Amino acid sequence: MGSKARVRRTARVPWIPIAIISVIVIMALFAPLLAPYSPIDQTLRDKLLPPAWMTGGSDKYFLGTDAFGRDILSRLIYGARVSLMVAVLALTVGGGVGLAVGIVAGYVGGAVDSVLMRLVDAAFTFPAILFALLLSVTMGQGLGTLVIAITLLLWASFARVIRGEVLSLRQRDFVALARVRGCSAPRIMLTHILPNVLNTFMVLVTLNIGVVIIAEATLSFLGAGIPPPTPTWGLMISEGRGRIADAWWVALIPGIAITLMVLSVNLFGDWLRDRLDPRLRQL
Amino acid sequence: MSAPLQDQGPPLLRVEGVRKYFALTKGILFTRTLGHIKAVDDVSFDIRAGETLGLVGESGCGKTTTSRMILNLEEPTEGRILLEGEAIHGLQGDALRAYRTKVQAVFQDPWSSLNPRMKVGRTIAESLIVNAWGDRAAIDERVRELLVQVGLRPEQAQQYPHEFSGGQRQRVALAAALASRPRLIVLDEPVSALDVSIRAQMMNLLKDIQAKDDVAYLLVAHDLATVRHMADHTVVMYLGKIVERAPTAALFDDVRHPYTKALFSAVLEAWPGQAAEEIELKGEVPSPLDPPSGCRFHTRCPYVMPHCSQREPALREVSPDHFVACHLFE
Amino acid sequence: RAQDQKGTLVFAVESLSAQTLDPILEGRPGNAVYQAVMYDSLVGFDLEKGGIGPGVAERWELSADGLTWTFFIRPGQTFHNGDKLTAHDVKFSLERQMGPGSLASAAASMRRTIKNIEVVDDLTVKVQTTSPQIGLPAGLSRAVAPEGAIMPKAYIERVGEEEFRKKPIGSGPWKFVRNVPGDRIEFTAVTTPHWRGRPHFKDLHLLLVPEESTRVAMVRTGEAAIASIGPETMLGASRAGLEVLSVPGTMQAVFQFWGTYKPEVKDSPIAKARVRQALSLAIDRKQVIEHVMNGRARMPYPFATFGYTDYFSADRWEKWAAEAYRYDPVLAKKILAEEGYPNGFELKFANTALPGTQFMVDIGTAIADMWTKVGVKVTIKHYEWGSFAPMERGDQAGLIGWASMYRTAGRPDAPWRYDGAFSPESIQRLLGDKENCQEICQDFVKTSRALGSELDKTKRTALTDHMVELTANSWTVIPILEGMGYYAINTKKVGQFAPITGRHELGDVFERIPRPEQKPWKK
Amino acid sequence: MTPDAKGETVLEVRDLHTHFFLRRGVVKAVDGVSFSLRRGEVLGLVGESGCGKSLTALSLMRLLPKGGAQTIKGEVLLGGENILECTPAEMREIRGRRISMVLQDPQTSLNPVFAIGDQLREALLRRKRAPLTRAPHAEVMKEAVAALRRVEIAAPEQRISQYPHQMSGGMKQRVVGAIAISGEPGVLIADEPTTALDVTIQLQYLKLLKRLQAETGMAILFITHDFGVVGRMCDRVAVMYAGRIVECGPVRRIFEAPQHPYTRALIASVPKMTGPVGRLTTIEGQPPSLMDLPVGCRFASRCSLVEQRCLDAYPGTVRVGDEHTADCWKATPA
Amino acid sequence: MKRYIARRLMQGAVLLCMVATIVFFLGRLTGNPVDLMLPEDATAEDRAALTQTLGLDGPILDQFAIFVGKAIHGDLGTSIRMKQPAVDAFFDRLPNTLVLIPWAILLGMLLGIPLGVVAALHRGGLLDRAAGTVAVLGVAMPSFWLGILLIFVFSVELGWLPSGRMGGPAHYVLPVITLGTFLVAGFMRITRSAMLEVMESEFVKLARIKGLSEAVVIWKHCLRNALIPVLTLWGVFVGNLITGAIVTETVFAWPGIGRLTYEAVIYRDFPLLQAVIILKSILILSINLAVDILYAYVDPRIRLA
Numbered sequence A: 001m002g003s004k005a006r007v008r009r010t011a012r013v014p015w016i017p018i019a020i021i022s023v024i025v026i027m028a029l030f031a032p033l034l035a036p037y038s039p040i041d042q043t044l045r046d047k048l049l050p051p052a053w054m055t056g057g058s059d060k061y062f063l064g065t066d067a068f069g070r071d072i073l074s075r076l077i078y079g080a081r082v083s084l085m086v087a088v089l090a091l092t093v094g095g096g097v098g099l100a101v102g103i104v105a106g107y108v109g110g111a112v113d114s115v116l117m118r119l120v121d122a123a124f125t126f127p128a129i130l131f132a133l134l135l136s137v138t139m140g141q142g143l144g145t146l147v148i149a150i151t152l153l154l155w156a157s158f159a160r161v162i163r164g165e166v167l168s169l170r171q172r173d174f175v176a177l178a179r180v181r182g183c184s185a186p187r188i189m190l191t192h193i194l195p196n197v198l199n200t201f202m203v204l205v206t207l208n209i210g211v212v213i214i215a216e217a218t219l220s221f222l223g224a225g226i227p228p229p230t231p232t233w234g235l236m237i238s239e240g241r242g243r244i245a246d247a248w249w250v251a252l253i254p255g256i257a258i259t260l261m262v263l264s265v266n267l268f269g270d271w272l273r274d275r276l277d278p279r280l281r282q283l
Numbered sequence B: 001m002s003a004p005l006q007d008q009g010p011p012l013l014r015v016e017g018v019r020k021y022f023a024l025t026k027g028i029l030f031t032r033t034l035g036h037i038k039a040v041d042d043v044s045f046d047i048r049a050g051e052t053l054g055l056v057g058e059s060g061c062g063k064t065t066t067s068r069m070i071l072n073l074e075e076p077t078e079g080r081i082l083l084e085g086e087a088i089h090g091l092q093g094d095a096l097r098a099y100r101t102k103v104q105a106v107f108q109d110p111w112s113s114l115n116p117r118m119k120v121g122r123t124i125a126e127s128l129i130v131n132a133w134g135d136r137a138a139i140d141e142r143v144r145e146l147l148v149q150v151g152l153r154p155e156q157a158q159q160y161p162h163e164f165s166g167g168q169r170q171r172v173a174l175a176a177a178l179a180s181r182p183r184l185i186v187l188d189e190p191v192s193a194l195d196v197s198i199r200a201q202m203m204n205l206l207k208d209i210q211a212k213d214d215v216a217y218l219l220v221a222h223d224l225a226t227v228r229h230m231a232d233h234t235v236v237m238y239l240g241k242i243v244e245r246a247p248t249a250a251l252f253d254d255v256r257h258p259y260t261k262a263l264f265s266a267v268l269e270a271w272p273g274q275a276a277e278e279i280e281l282k283g284e285v286p287s288p289l290d291p292p293s294g295c296r297f298h299t300r301c302p303y304v305m306p307h308c309s310q311r312e313p314a315l316r317e318v319s320p321d322h323f324v325a326c327h328l329f330e
Numbered sequence C: 001r002a003q004d005q006k007g008t009l010v011f012a013v014e015s016l017s018a019q020t021l022d023p024i025l026e027g028r029p030g031n032a033v034y035q036a037v038m039y040d041s042l043v044g045f046d047l048e049k050g051g052i053g054p055g056v057a058e059r060w061e062l063s064a065d066g067l068t069w070t071f072f073i074r075p076g077q078t079f080h081n082g083d084k085l086t087a088h089d090v091k092f093s094l095e096r097q098m099g100p101g102s103l104a105s106a107a108a109s110m111r112r113t114i115k116n117i118e119v120v121d122d123l124t125v126k127v128q129t130t131s132p133q134i135g136l137p138a139g140l141s142r143a144v145a146p147e148g149a150i151m152p153k154a155y156i157e158r159v160g161e162e163e164f165r166k167k168p169i170g171s172g173p174w175k176f177v178r179n180v181p182g183d184r185i186e187f188t189a190v191t192t193p194h195w196r197g198r199p200h201f202k203d204l205h206l207l208l209v210p211e212e213s214t215r216v217a218m219v220r221t222g223e224a225a226i227a228s229i230g231p232e233t234m235l236g237a238s239r240a241g242l243e244v245l246s247v248p249g250t251m252q253a254v255f256q257f258w259g260t261y262k263p264e265v266k267d268s269p270i271a272k273a274r275v276r277q278a279l280s281l282a283i284d285r286k287q288v289i290e291h292v293m294n295g296r297a298r299m300p301y302p303f304a305t306f307g308y309t310d311y312f313s314a315d316r317w318e319k320w321a322a323e324a325y326r327y328d329p330v331l332a333k334k335i336l337a338e339e340g341y342p343n344g345f346e347l348k349f350a351n352t353a354l355p356g357t358q359f360m361v362d363i364g365t366a367i368a369d370m371w372t373k374v375g376v377k378v379t380i381k382h383y384e385w386g387s388f389a390p391m392e393r394g395d396q397a398g399l400i401g402w403a404s405m406y407r408t409a410g411r412p413d414a415p416w417r418y419d420g421a422f423s424p425e426s427i428q429r430l431l432g433d434k435e436n437c438q439e440i441c442q443d444f445v446k447t448s449r450a451l452g453s454e455l456d457k458t459k460r461t462a463l464t465d466h467m468v469e470l471t472a473n474s475w476t477v478i479p480i481l482e483g484m485g486y487y488a489i490n491t492k493k494v495g496q497f498a499p500i501t502g503r504h505e506l507g508d509v510f511e512r513i514p515r516p517e518q519k520p521w522k523k
Numbered sequence D: 001m002t003p004d005a006k007g008e009t010v011l012e013v014r015d016l017h018t019h020f021f022l023r024r025g026v027v028k029a030v031d032g033v034s035f036s037l038r039r040g041e042v043l044g045l046v047g048e049s050g051c052g053k054s055l056t057a058l059s060l061m062r063l064l065p066k067g068g069a070q071t072i073k074g075e076v077l078l079g080g081e082n083i084l085e086c087t088p089a090e091m092r093e094i095r096g097r098r099i100s101m102v103l104q105d106p107q108t109s110l111n112p113v114f115a116i117g118d119q120l121r122e123a124l125l126r127r128k129r130a131p132l133t134r135a136p137h138a139e140v141m142k143e144a145v146a147a148l149r150r151v152e153i154a155a156p157e158q159r160i161s162q163y164p165h166q167m168s169g170g171m172k173q174r175v176v177g178a179i180a181i182s183g184e185p186g187v188l189i190a191d192e193p194t195t196a197l198d199v200t201i202q203l204q205y206l207k208l209l210k211r212l213q214a215e216t217g218m219a220i221l222f223i224t225h226d227f228g229v230v231g232r233m234c235d236r237v238a239v240m241y242a243g244r245i246v247e248c249g250p251v252r253r254i255f256e257a258p259q260h261p262y263t264r265a266l267i268a269s270v271p272k273m274t275g276p277v278g279r280l281t282t283i284e285g286q287p288p289s290l291m292d293l294p295v296g297c298r299f300a301s302r303c304s305l306v307e308q309r310c311l312d313a314y315p316g317t318v319r320v321g322d323e324h325t326a327d328c329w330k331a332t333p334a
Numbered sequence E: 001m002k003r004y005i006a007r008r009l010m011q012g013a014v015l016l017c018m019v020a021t022i023v024f025f026l027g028r029l030t031g032n033p034v035d036l037m038l039p040e041d042a043t044a045e046d047r048a049a050l051t052q053t054l055g056l057d058g059p060i061l062d063q064f065a066i067f068v069g070k071a072i073h074g075d076l077g078t079s080i081r082m083k084q085p086a087v088d089a090f091f092d093r094l095p096n097t098l099v100l101i102p103w104a105i106l107l108g109m110l111l112g113i114p115l116g117v118v119a120a121l122h123r124g125g126l127l128d129r130a131a132g133t134v135a136v137l138g139v140a141m142p143s144f145w146l147g148i149l150l151i152f153v154f155s156v157e158l159g160w161l162p163s164g165r166m167g168g169p170a171h172y173v174l175p176v177i178t179l180g181t182f183l184v185a186g187f188m189r190i191t192r193s194a195m196l197e198v199m200e201s202e203f204v205k206l207a208r209i210k211g212l213s214e215a216v217v218i219w220k221h222c223l224r225n226a227l228i229p230v231l232t233l234w235g236v237f238v239g240n241l242i243t244g245a246i247v248t249e250t251v252f253a254w255p256g257i258g259r260l261t262y263e264a265v266i267y268r269d270f271p272l273l274q275a276v277i278i279l280k281s282i283l284i285l286s287i288n289l290a291v292d293i294l295y296a297y298v299d300p301r302i303r304l305a
């Protein structure tokens, strides 16, 4: 008879991913306090030292040094900052645009919906990585370019999922009832639709942190990310990739950091989705 | 209880020859128009202040569509709807807002009628807030009053919908509908999602409120017994058309239209072995996309005559205030 | 004798540039490594010392008025289809390079300077110029540009341009087999003796592998015998047991200060030559060579000059440079203080790298750090070459008052490069533009003009030295190091060989590369 | 069908307990249910939403929902054999052939991507114990047509190759019915099979079920919350409240002389088609949470006749008449 | 159906126009490709001459008009670097990418779908989490990083597989893994969630009631339904693959359109870049259309609608 409050089995809280994410966030927030050295100061004499626990490693540099004798630990810590900053900015801008477009398209419908959805289709067709490359050569490399590029990569998928969600919300009686009570369309979108898609939005955000971090790294690899010497994890891998044979730690450590981070946010995101919105089907 | 319609002043709500056709665009792939669903096809009736009109019929016959048009959620394809003599479609700005305070609704599904992210107090207050009804304190006071009126405790205003049972939610929905002191409340199957024991509570509550506030109801239902208990007048619909309309008592005493008869006989009395004359209809309900010609019921009618498929019967008065659309009564 | 040509020599490069086998369609000489394999150039290399040497022409001479060059063609050369190579082909080729369809970078200047090309006999050709062109033979040598490539006249006229591009033939030691765009070009060795040397391998494959770590991996697995690499991979490659070959004198990394003479830069610290000198003193070149370039680089000569540069007193300048380009941060700080910058100043630094010289970014990064250590606040901005190049053209709007990293390629004659960098009419005009041409600038113009028509060797050398002196002391350009071309080599796939000094590509040496059993590498 | 005609007992359920073990606690959804079912009989199971009707049915099928549900106690004797002790493989043999079930929602009961012929075929082949691929196709299809005809589907030859979305709800429910009885089971459980149907279609379907039962003699456990349907279909009825059967007896007895106050209140609160129109009798309050059941009578908190002993202990099952039992302290034993 | 396809084609055309316009103007903003073609010491004169030869000297709007005019006739210009019609260059390389992509999809499906099913069957259990972690690992590794690691391990250290370039079957292994890994995660997730949804549906219960074996219930009844959402995402996946190919092809020296794209950007080869983006868009659009049509054949609800 009718739908009934579903009794939900909550998945186990993913403590390990949460711990990893917390460590990285703390690293990013307190980088100047935590990092033993400046991330860009070079000591060419100390270049390519292996991590402290290996033969030849120095106690001064726990995770070793890179080709310029920069402390990898410090770069990793500051790199977390940049990577997270890119993620936060891109997700705020891209996710925000996607959220707004999704809500408007889904709620208003009709021609507005068609036009917006064609734009979304266009965004999916447009090779975003390529666009990022293009932007980086037209506007120069930098945080702004990177954020714009990644925003372009993100907004459409946000818009699509949110719109789907709004379409089903719009069928719910409380939306019709809000109209009956005299709420205007913007008011309904803000007070009735928005709070109800926030869960979905949060899940999308978590699951896309990984996408952003990978995109940043890939663009750095292709030479279109944040310019050196500012450390980002992607750039660190990119700089060290030629040395896997002799100085593996230069690329492997940031590689592991990215993998751990993305793995953690994804596991966390999955859990969040199961908790908040188990029916949310997403990429 | 049921005075003849024409004896009283102008009706609160008048539905005049209303039609609603939905263009059917089919499939995810095929966004082409396959035809039109004639969800409501030439429906007229009145509702008087302070009384209840029951609207019954099988699933898909257009009951909800009719009520959504009355709520100004849907534009009629044809025809018009008047509230206190004024056409409601095309209203803008203040006039629309004024209209919104006069007509409210309670829907069937208690789980989807309340915004899960909004405290119920806020939901109840919403129409007061958007209409700038008063200051905060006044609104809070009114919310408390409404909660008590529907049998809840005032402090429950602070709770979220998931903390309520289905019956309580329907009460909250009713409180929200009552907030702006409407003249008409559209009740679209307000009790069919509720358990038997809760259903009776809700029906009693609705009756009590009507007695006190003098509000009119349009009660959409498919359960005849519910309509019998609630409505002053009853309209029976079949495939978008009205087939019979009469004061409830008169209708239940003397069913005329063959479809209404079948409907009545299909109702299973909660009393074993009572059904006297049982009319089992053959076949399926035809698609509103391609309704049968002539009388829409002729494909399933036990009394079908040759001309039933040719001509459409008009709604005619067969006894005082009792209207039937059937060739048998010509 | 054909049986001692066997096996396949596989060379992995990061770029095949245009990957076209029509010489008039390839603009960038450095990337034309794949054309050098099958085409001979009118003027060749000096294989030992670097610089230019005999090629298709055995020798050349200049008329007394300096307006006519006569080239004497080496007898007995044939194209891959058996046609004889004659003076007609030389004339045809040069005219084709100057023609309308040509994308050769020097096409325009050839059109301007070459008045007439005349076939005297089958083995002699005369080139008349509008003014004395001392550098003409160098310009027709692959040491500078690919414009000297000799194409088969009869063949092209018979089959047409289209067909020629599909089935090109040349006169080099390797014959064209197949071109797979974006992947590889295959050649097979000629079986007859060739003046450049008869190849030891039967086939030659040039592979396009843009990712450096993949290139090294391929050499390690033996999928490729040789790969071009950068200094950053060198260490790993040699630790992995690969031979790392470096070719000296192929390039110079320099700093350039843009528009220092401009009125609007007057108050900028870098408008002062002494400040620029101080910046030079703050660079620890040995550190950069040792750590960034893994020791595979050397102290530079002054701008754009190398050990093999013609008409140039190499020894004298080598000594000079050792002193002038020393590391003395104390002095640097002192000078800065004297000039009124005891606390340093802010410097904008545009860092860029031509495709294939990614280590330029590393060098720039290292130096920015060294400057920071003497108190200069460096704002480093990295540009992709494609976005940097337009900035330095025209009015140099984006770069006035900036320092930037630059690469200058190995050239046997210095004035050619000097003109492009310093002349007020040039693109870079580092000493002054037409409106602001002060003392040094005017002196430079005078010297440059004199050089253009000076035929006497001693006087020419004196003039060149003066030019070098002028610019070196202006410190508008400061050399950092002399770089090399770097290769990782799988010793199980090829034997020991020597590259050509000053060429950072291997295009002209594949035929000289022995198989491993013929000449194993000595450790 | 005379209610007192004593066929042999085909299904006997004794003290069935099925609980949900959740992190938050234990939901005692079925908490001591006993009843029996005889050949050719229809037993109605009524009760409010969430009282455990469906879960009782699923426990009988041993198809409990994933996620913590477990039958922890009791016996389900199907032809004398306790099927709770069967292995999963044995259980598969039993399902469809000896005990079968029709679900509530015809819209979702059929697999949307297979033609209904295919879905029927699977069931028919199972009955023949033939591997899915072996039996001659044409023959099985002929049987499928016959099965459809048996549930009164017009033009079954065409229908067989159609997909569920091409049929109306009533037709789908019949197809589901055809599938459920294709193994000629002795017991059919029908879990609110008509709730999603229109009243006129519901009537058709109920008549069909009755007819099929008359033909095959199967016993039906008919779950519903609609007393109208009970009155129409059932020989006996069991009223369930908060995980337990509180009253069970012949239909007529239950309607005419309900013994349990809950049954009484429930019947009184149903609006009638005849008789006076007035205020309806209501049951105030809510059923108790299944996670936190009272020690005493579960209806005590809503019962108008509550006494102290009702709160202190659960009343035993009292035999109040011929085949009529009630769980109430106040019930007078027959 | 025809009308639907026609409509989609129209939409596609509009989209292409948008893409082409954006790309054209963005490309021109980046500066003059002549600078990349000339040596750094070329004279101003050389430069002017080359600019003219390449037709880059007119006002930008004129250049655009010419571009549009030619594009309509299927001429997207001549690659500056390769001196070859850009369209030809694209189609020369396209087959090389197209032989890679199906294998990547196959890998994604063969691994991702069973993993998804297994995860759904053991929801919340150890296997679920293991499968989830394995799959997420696929997305958590940047593909260039994965590619380089794979080369290092499997060709350099172990010497089992070639490290790059097109060639025999062995050459496909590492690029396909690199390209397909993220698909494993994608397919796994969608399959898992679709399976979870399907497994709760009534028709699965009915299948069990019929007494069907667990294998038939899961692999026939559930999976077939779960594959429908998987299919809808094909279009998106293929689009991702085509972009993902940029990195993979660069790392593995694979002469496909991904590499071509990267080279076009690096060398600022405008006509080629324009052509590549436009043609890629066409490719993605057609694949999406094809997938939608295919979708209609898998899901009878749509097929017969």
Ligand SMILES: Nc1ncnc2c1ncn2[C@@H]1O[C@H](COP(=O)(O)OP(=O)(O)OP(=O)(O)O)[C@@H](O)[C@H]1O
Pocket: B022, B023, B037, B038, B039, B040, B057, B058, B059, B060, B061, B062, B063, B064, B065, B066, B222, B288
């Ligand atoms: N937005 C819409 N677009 C297309 N068709 C619609 C729409 N809304 C309703 N219909 C169709 O119109 C017809 C009447 O629907 P309506 O909801 O009014 O019926 P109802 O009498 O309320 O049925 P029920 O008893 O099931 O609630 C149905 O066939 C329905 O499918």
Ligand SMILES: Nc1ncnc2c1ncn2[C@@H]1O[C@H](COP(=O)(O)OP(=O)(O)OP(=O)(O)O)[C@@H](O)[C@H]1O
Pocket: A001, A004, A007, A008, D020, D022, D027, D029, D047, D048, D049, D050, D051, D052, D053, D054, D055, D056, D065, D066, D067, D225, D290
């Ligand atoms: N997966 C589940 N996890 C936890 N509790 C559950 C689950 N499914 C059902 N329940 C609980 O078990 C109880 C019995 O459920 P059941 O479906 O048997 O009720 P029902 O009598 O069939 O109700 P309805 O009339 O609504 O179908 C309910 O209180 C419900 O909340």
Ligand SMILES: [Mg+2]
Pocket: B063, B064, B065, B188
């Ligand atoms: Mg309705």
Ligand SMILES: [Mg+2]
Pocket: A001, D053, D054, D055, D191
């Ligand atoms: Mg149930």
